[in-house]
Amino acid sequence: MSKKYTFHVTGTHCASCKILIEDILMDSTGSTSSLQAGSPQEEQNLVRKVRVDLAKEIVEIETESEKNIEELAQIFTEKVRSSGYIISVDGFDKLTTGKKIPENKDNDAIWKAIPIGLIFLILFFLLQKSGILNIGIGGQTTPVTSFIIGLIASVSSCLAIVGGLVLSLSAKVSQDNVSDNKTFFLFHTGRLVSFAVLGGVLGLIGSAIGINFMFSAILGIIASIVMLILGLNLVGVFAKNKIALPSGIFNFFRRIEHKTLTPLIIGFGTFFLPCGFTQSMQVAALSSGSFNSGFLIMFAFALGTLPVLALLSFGSASFAHSKHAPLFFKSSGVVVIGLGLFALLAGLAGLGIIDPLFSI
Amino acid sequence: MNKTVSIIIILGLLVAMGIVFFGKPNPDFQSVQNVEIKNGIQYITINARGGYSPKVSSAKAGIPTKLIMETSGAYDCSSSLVIKSIGYQKILPQTGKTEIDLGIPKAGEPLQGVCGMGMYNFLINFS
Numbered sequence: 001m002s003k004k005y006t007f008h009v010t011g012t013h014c015a016s017c018k019i020l021i022e023d024i025l026m027d028s029t030g031s032t033s034s035l036q037a038g039s040p041q042e043e044q045n046l047v048r049k050v051r052v053d054l055a056k057e058i059v060e061i062e063t064e065s066e067k068n069i070e071e072l073a074q075i076f077t078e079k080v081r082s083s084g085y086i087i088s089v090d091g092f093d094k095l096t097t098g099k100k101i102p103e104n105k106d107n108d109a110i111w112k113a114i115p116i117g118l119i120f121l122i123l124f125f126l127l128q129k130s131g132i133l134n135i136g137i138g139g140q141t142t143p144v145t146s147f148i149i150g151l152i153a154s155v156s157s158c159l160a161i162v163g164g165l166v167l168s169l170s171a172k173v174s175q176d177n178v179s180d181n182k183t184f185f186l187f188h189t190g191r192l193v194s195f196a197v198l199g200g201v202l203g204l205i206g207s208a209i210g211i212n213f214m215f216s217a218i219l220g221i222i223a224s225i226v227m228l229i230l231g232l233n234l235v236g237v238f239a240k241n242k243i244a245l246p247s248g249i250f251n252f253f254r255r256i257e258h259k260t261l262t263p264l265i266i267g268f269g270t271f272f273l274p275c276g277f278t279q280s281m282q283v284a285a286l287s288s289g290s291f292n293s294g295f296l297i298m299f300a301f302a303l304g305t306l307p308v309l310a311l312l313s314f315g316s317a318s319f320a321h322s323k324h325a326p327l328f329f330k331s332s333g334v335v336v337i338g339l340g341l342f343a344l345l346a347g348l349a350g351l352g353i354i355d356p357l358f359s360i
Numbered sequence: 361m362n363k364t365v366s367i368i369i370i371l372g373l374l375v376a377m378g379i380v381f382f383g384k385p386n387p388d389f390q391s392v393q394n395v396e397i398k399n400g401i402q403y404i405t406i407n408a409r410g411g412y413s414p415k416v417s418s419a420k421a422g423i424p425t426k427l428i429m430e431t432s433g434a435y436d437c438s439s440s441l442v443i444k445s446i447g448y449q450k451i452l453p454q455t456g457k458t459e460i461d462l463g464i465p466k467a468g469e470p471l472q473g474v475c476g477m478g479m480y481n482f483l484i485n486f487s
Contacts, residue, residue, distance in 0.1 A: 111366035118373040125380045128479075149435050156436060157479050220477065274477045276437025283451045343477075350478030352444035 002048045002064045007073055009052065009059045011085040018052040021059060024080050025050045059087060109326045110235065116327075117334025124339075128157050143300035146281055150304020153277035160346075162270055162305075163312055164339035165223050168230035169266070170313040171332045174320030175234070183263045184313040188306060190267025195302035196295050198271050199285040203294020214351075220274035221347045227340030234333030274347065277301075395419045401426060404462075404484060408441065408452060409434040412473065412482035421467035421486035427460040440476035445469075451476075 009021065025047055049062035065072060069089055076087040154163070166187075174180045271278070281301045285294035319328040348354045394405045394417055402425040407413045409431060419425065431439055431452045439452045443460070452458050462471065465486040474481045 111363055115366060115369045115373060118370065118377065122373060122377050122380060125377070129380060153435075157477065158437075161477070217476065276440050276475060276477060277435050279440045279451055279476060280435040280454060284454070342479075346478035348478070349481070350442060350474055350476055352442070352474070355472075 002062050004049075004060060004062045005069050005072060007059050007061065007069075007076065007087045007089060009057055009085055009087050017085070018054055021052050021080055021085060022050045025059075025061065025076060109330050113235070113327055113330030114334055116331040117338065120331075120335050121338040124159070127155065143296045146284065146297045147300040147304040149277055149281065150301040151307070152304075153275065153301070154305040154308035156277060158275035158277055159308070160339045161220055161223055161227075161343045162273055162275060163309065164227050164336050164343065165270075165273075166309050167312050167316060167332055168227050168234065168336040168340075170316040171234055171320065171329055171336075172230050174317045175329055180317045180320070181314070184310075184317065186260060187263035187267045187313065188310060190264035191270055191309075192267075192299065192302050192306070194268035194271050196299035199282070199298020199301075200291040200295030202282060202285040202298075203288045204291040216272050216274040216279075217347055217351050219269070219272050221344060221351075223273060224340045224343035224347060227336050228344065231333045231336035231340055234329045234336065236330060236333070274350070397423070400424065403428055405430055406473070406482055407431075408438040410436055411438055411480045412475075414482070416483045416485065418485045418487060419465070421465050421469075423464065425462040425465050427462050427471075427484075429458040429460065431455055431458070437475040437477045438480045441473055442476055443471065443473045445471060 011017075047061060047063050049060075051060045053059070059076075061072070061076070063072065067075070073087050073089050077085075080087060169187075170180070170184060173183050278301070281298060285297045288294045288297060316328070316332065319325065322328075345354070394414055396403050397420075400423065402419055402423050404417060404419050404425065405428045406417070407430050429441060429452055432455050434452065434454060439454065440450075441452055442449050446460075446462065448460060450458070465471065467487050469486060471484040471486070472481060473483075
């Protein structure tokens with residue numbers, strides 16, 4: 001005999017939380033593999049059906065368990081607590097404090113997050129304006145110089161677009177609790193490999209293909225729009241309204257996030273993002289005249305950009321799993337929105353659609 | 361954190377950011393003589409590396425004009441040059457001089473060059 005219970009759920013900060021909670025509760029109690037791993041009592045918690053309503057912040061669970069509703073809430077909370085959710089009968093946290101679960105904790109974080117994000121943005125733009133990064137590197141482009149150029153590029157204005165994209169995607173992936181390390185590993189591998197191979201191809205075929213300005217400019221604008229959306233999402237603008245998209249779309253996004261291929265392709269795509277340094281290196285690879293030298297130049301360049309980008313993605317993963325997670329997500333949201341706006345305005349100016357608003 | 365304190369800090373930071381963006385750039389290069397007329401052709405020289413200098417130049421209208429882009433070890437955005445009004449798009453060589461024919465510019469039609477990502481620009485006024 002299965003009975004249907006309705007619980008309150010808190011901590012549902014993202015749209016895909018719905019799927020995550022439903023998956024955790026279904027998986028951990030329904031599948032036979034985890035039954036064997038779990039304690040024997042859990043066998044009675046057989047969950048038949050889970051449905052999360054983000055707008056009402058409730059979760060409906062159909063279970064065959066004979067336990068009472070309070071016990072069930074505890075059992076379910078234990079399963080999802082590590083992901084930051086609390087399931088309760090009446091909105092009170094029985095497990096720890098017994099107090100009403102604070103609802104406005106997230107709102108406090110935003111007031112800390114905006115100044116933190118702004119400070120990072122100002123430091124970044126001051127660095128650009130200081131001219132420290134305009135080190136001239138003369139002579140032949142060798143793998144060593146292209147490695148150094150990669151190091152410089154990774155903290156230059158290119159960071160606004162490539163780094164901003166990496167940060168926003170990483171934070172989003174960590175927030176949605178997808179197996180993030182694997183995703184980042186794939187992204188960076190995809191980036192290194194595609195830079196090297198495309199560099200080699202450029203060297204091999206020489207000037208046969210030009211790097212199209214229009215193409216990379218449009219790609220840059222798309223990237224900055226993605227950054228703006230993800231940034232707003234991280235700050236939590238959308239969470240307030242709890243816009244619940246049809247679950248078909250959810251599943252689609254989730255499938256994309258889980259796909260092995262997606263991070264590889266995004267890594268590959270960064271080759272074409274507008275970045276003066278990348279474009280210069282592409283020209284250098286182009287004029288290098290052979291597959292091997294083009295390969296080495298672009299590989300060394302990508303390797304040079306790796307430390308900062310890897311720090312961004314793996315750093316956000318470790319922050320995301322710490323207790324400062326809400327603050328981190330919101331701060332990086334502010335940073336990403338700032339960089340996204342900057343990249344968008346600059347990209348539109350580059351296309352000649354608007355007058356350049358600023359000049360660093 | 362106190363909301364009021366935070367809002368004050370945010371406003372302060374926004375002002376600081378405004379200064380970073382719109383404040384005067386490092387010493388003005390405008391005094392540099394970058395326009396010269398040789399054999400009836402006007403040459404305007406602009407340096408590209410970490411931005412363009414001079415940022416604003418003035419030249420004569422009505423005579424054949426060539427723009428010379430000088431680069432020395434430029435790997436940043438300024439090496440990918442876009443001049444929309446004459447449909448010019450090119451990635452400048454890391455080091456070297458690139459000559460761009462501007463034809464005979466008309467008075468009151470300034471020429472604007474932007475780097476591929478749009479964060480650096482320069483302007484030439486013709487009069």
